[in-house]
Structure formats: structure tokens, C-alpha cells
Amino acid sequence: MASSIPILSEDQLLCSICLDVFTDPVSTSCGHNFCKSCLTGHWDNSDRWKCPLCNKIFENRPDLSVNTFISETATRFKKSVEMKAKKAAEENPNNPTKVTCDACTGLKMKSVKMCLNCGISYCETHLEPHKNIPILKKHKLIDPVENLVDYICKKHERPLELFCRDDQTCVCLLCTVTDHKTHNTVPIEEESEEMKTHMKKTQTDLQKMIQHRLEKTEKIKKSLELSKKSTEDETAC
Numbered sequence: 001m002a003s004s005i006p007i008l009s010e011d012q013l014l015c016s017i018c019l020d021v022f023t024d025p026v027s028t029s030c031g032h033n034f035c036k037s038c039l040t041g042h043w044d045n046s047d048r049w050k051c052p053l054c055n056k057i058f059e060n061r062p063d064l065s066v067n068t069f070i071s072e073t074a075t076r077f078k079k080s081v082e083m084k085a086k087k088a089a090e091e092n093p094n095n096p097t098k099v100t101c102d103a104c105t106g107l108k109m110k111s112v113k114m115c116l117n118c119g120i121s122y123c124e125t126h127l128e129p130h131k132n133i134p135i136l137k138k139h140k141l142i143d144p145v146e147n148l149v150d151y152i153c154k155k156h157e158r159p160l161e162l163f164c165r166d167d168q169t170c171v172c173l174l175c176t177v178t179d180h181k182t183h184n185t186v187p188i189e190e191e192s193e194e195m196k197t198h199m200k201k202t203q204t205d206l207q208k209m210i211q212h213r214l215e216k217t218e219k220i221k222k223s224l225e226l227s228k229k230s231t232e233d234e235t236a237c
Contacts, residue, residue, distance in 0.1 A: 013074050016053055017042060019129045020103055022074040026064040030056045036064055081125060082107040099144035101126055116140040116151055116159030163191035 013021050017038035024036040032053045034042075043049050043061065050057045081104075100108035101123035109123035115130060117139040122130065130136045140159045142151060151160050153172035160170040166183040176185050 013070070013077050014126075014129060016129075016133075020105065020126065021078055022070060023105075025067045025070040025074060027067045027070070028056070028062065029058070030054050033067065033070055036066060039064065078106060081109065099146060111144040113141045114144050114148055114151075116142060116148075116161075119148065119152070121148075161188060162186065163188050165191070 015022055015025070015033070015035045015038055017034055020035075022033065022035055025033050026036045026039060027033050028039075028051050030051050030053075032051055034052065039052070042052055048057055049061045099111040099114075099121055101111050102120035103122055103126035109125070111121035112124050113127050113130075114121040121144055130139055130141065140161055145151065151170075152158070153160055153175060156172050156174040158172035158174055160172055162171050162173065162176060162185045163169070164171050164175075164180050164183045164185050167180065170188060171180050171185060176183075
């Protein structure tokens with residue numbers, strides 16, 4: 001009986017060019033795998049035929065044949081992901097996912113992060129390259145939002161990574177060398193933490209003020225009651 005455990009891990013089933021699960025995977029002589037259309041397109045726009053990963057140069061353009069083993073494994077993986085997504089949707093019919101993965105080609109999985117640099121959202125599986133590939137680790141990731149355009153600089157079309165304290169607005173890196181060159185800018189995360197601390201202190205101060213007023217009101221109430229009782233006693237005499 002064949003084992004149900006996949007021989008290849010999830011990250012080994014992702015094409016390093018499109019960052020999606022392989023479609024018609026082909027293998028180079030140096031041992032690297034790519035989607036056939038991705039590698040063909042890469043070579044069509046290059047003056048040399050070389051491996052996109054290790055840069056090995058081929059004297060003649062290699063004939064590409066689909067790697068049936070990897071293709072079948074990738075197909076099984078895609079079906080497994082679709083089945084999990086379908087099951088999750090059936091188990092939570094009243095809780096539809098508003099933000100889905102833009103990289104999913106079949107049934108859309110729930111988005112766990114959005115990349116401001118790529119401009120798209122990713123599910124847990126398609127987010128893996130951003131966790132493992134050095135250049136992608138530098139990308140700005142945020143929690144899923146419906147209007148990603150609100151987090152992109154309208155002037156420079158770059159991620160809004162900084163906060164300008166002078167103008168009280170979010171800015172991108174290019175803004176800091178143009179319109180906000182002499183302004184006091186800090187990372188959004190730093191400003192967010194400072195605002196949370198400030199709001200917490202304000203809330204604490206507000207609670208103290210409310211408590212103080214309640215105590216003062218109670219004292220006034222008791223004073224009025226004593227005054228009323230004293231007046232009634234004098235009247236009785």
C-alpha cells in the first residue's frame with residue numbers, strides 16, 4: 001500500500017518564477033524545476049539560455065519535457081488544498097472569507113497576509129516564498145484588508161511604510177526625499193505602538209476622572225441629604 005505522505009514538501013512544489021504551485025513542471029539539467037510556460041517566457045526575453053536559479057548557461061536551448069512525477073505530485077497537492085478549502089467553507093457557511101488569496105488558481109483560500117510590494121494577498125501556502133526567499137523577506141506584509149490601495153502611496157505607488165509626525169499622515173520612502181524631506185518621520189509600527197500607549201494612558205486618565213466625578217457627586221448627594229434631614233429636624237422642633 002502506497003504511503004499518503006508526500007515525498008516533496010510544499011515549498012518544493014512552488015515555481016521560483018511565478019511563486020505558484022507548478023503547472024506543467026519541467027526540469028533543467030542542473031536539477032531545478034519551473035513551470036514550462038514560466039521558463040519558456042524567461043528564455044524568450046533573454047539573450048542567453050541559463051537557469052534562473054543557479055545561472056548555469058546552456059550552449060543550446062534545452063528541449064523541455066514535462067516532469068510527470070512532479071506534475072502528478074503538484075496536481076494531488078492542488079486537489080488537497082481545494083478539498084481543505086471546500087471543507088472549511090462547508091463547516092463555516094455563515095462566515096464567508098472577505099479577503100481571499102490572489103495567487104490561488106482554483107478554489108480561493110483565505111488570505112493570511114497582503115504584500116504591499118507585490119500588491120496582492122497570499123494564503124498560508126503561497127506566503128511561504130516570502131518567509132524563505134531572502135529578497136522576498138524584505139517585502140512589507142500586512143494583515144488582509146479589502147482596500148489595499150489605501151496602503152499604497154498615490155504619488156509614488158510605493159508602500160506607505162512611514163508616518164510623518166509633522167503632517168500627521170502616512171508616507172512612502174520616496175516621500176521622505178521629496179515633499180517630507182525635512183520632516184520627522186518614523187516607521188508606522190513605531191507610531192502605532194506609541195499611539196496605542198498614548199490611547200491607553202488617555203483611557204486610564206479618563207477612567208480616573210470619571211471615578212473622581214462620581215465620588216464628588218456622591219459626596220454632594222450625601223451632603224444634600226444631611227442638609228435636608230437637618231432642615232426637617234429643625235422644622236419638627
